[in-house]
Amino acid sequence: MIYFLILFALAISPFALYEFLKRRRRRRLLSTALTPSQTAEIARAVPLTRQLPPALRAKLDGKVSLFLDQVEFVGCEGLDVTEGMQLSIAAQACLLIIGSDMWYDNLRTVLIYPGAFKSRTQRHSGYVVQEQDTVRLGESWGHGRIVLSWQHSEQGAAEAHDGQNVVFHEFAHQIDDLSGQTNGVPVLADGQSFAEWENAILTAFTTHVSEVSKGHKTVLDAYGATAHEEFFAVAVELFFERPAALKADEPAVYKQLAKLFQLDPAAWPDAAV
Numbered sequence: 177m178i179y180f181l182i183l184f185a186l187a188i189s190p191f192a193l194y195e196f197l198k199r200r201r202r203r204r205l206l207s208t209a210l211t212p213s214q215t216a217e218i219a220r221a222v223p224l225t226r227q228l229p230p231a232l233r234a235k236l237d238g239k240v241s242l243f244l245d246q247v248e249f250v251g252c253e254g255l256d257v258t259e260g261m262q263l264s265i266a267a268q269a270c271l272l273i274i275g276s277d278m279w280y281d282n283l284r285t286v287l288i289y290p291g292a293f294k295s296r297t298q299r300h301s302g303y304v305v306q307e308q309d310t311v312r313l314g315e316s317w318g319h320g321r322i323v324l325s326w327q328h329s330e331q332g333a334a335e336a337h338d339g340q341n342v343v344f345h346e347f348a349h350q351i352d353d354l355s356g357q358t359n360g361v362p363v364l365a366d367g368q369s370f371a372e373w374e375n376a377i378l379t380a381f382t383t384h385v386s387e388v389s390k391g392h393k394t395v396l397d398a399y400g401a402t403a404h405e406e407f408f409a410v411a412v413e414l415f416f417e418r419p420a421a422l423k424a425d426e427p428a429v430y431k432q433l434a435k436l437f438q439l440d441p442a443a444w445p446d447a448a449v
């Protein structure tokens with residue numbers, strides 16, 4: 177019997193050992209504090225982090241440490257990626273998941289361009305495929321890759337209450353994609369009702385599309401009317417940057433996002449409308 181157990185242990189050990197070490201490394205990183213200069217840089221570059229209640233702020237260090245360990249940053253068009261850039265993007269990404277156990281499981285690479293960049297897209301019309309270049313500020317891909325304009329990532333963080341943040345937008349797509357599809361329906365929180373989510377989000381989306389088609393402005397960016405996944409991403413931007421405005425105009429959407437992220441940013445001190 178003992179020989180059988182030893183053979184069994186040897187057979188499973190490489191995988192078990194890998195998982196054990198991975199979990200241990202993850203636990204260690206999640207309890208790793210940032211240095212005072214890193215903390216100061218995040219507070220300067222991402223002012224929204226200064227509004228976090230102390231219990232949430234304490235979690236930011238560990239999540240940023242884990243993020244920096246997992247993700248490779250690549251500069252494009254000759255951009256020299258600095259530690260400040262990495263900290264800013266990591267802090268913005270981790271702000272979205274500061275209240276929950278969500279994690280960017282698939283994310284491996286963040287490509288950073290100095291400014292807006294061209295992306296080649298394909299348009300299918302019958303048997304004809306047309307390729308065209310589109311200028312973008314950010315992109316999220318389903319295979320663990322995010323592309324960002326540094327100019328707009330930096331500006332989006334600095335202007336913390338204008339409701340527009342390209343890093344929040346692209347990482348909202350990554351969160352959405354954790355369900356296996358980027359379709360505006362993320363994996364919901366434990367106990368969160370799918371029926372209530374669908375009812376709140378679809379009702380708000382339908383109204384938004386109707387208002388935008390009439391040329392009316394709503395609290396949400398018009399881009400949110402282009403697709404369900406874009407509605408989710410622009411709602412996430414607003415949830416963090418103008419929570420009181422979203423709560424006032426779209427209370428059901430606010431409530432669902434608060435349940436999803438397990439956060440109530442409208443109650444954070446000095447939260448702007």
Ligand SMILES: [Zn+2]
Nearest residue numbers: 345349406409
């Ligand atoms: Zn988008």
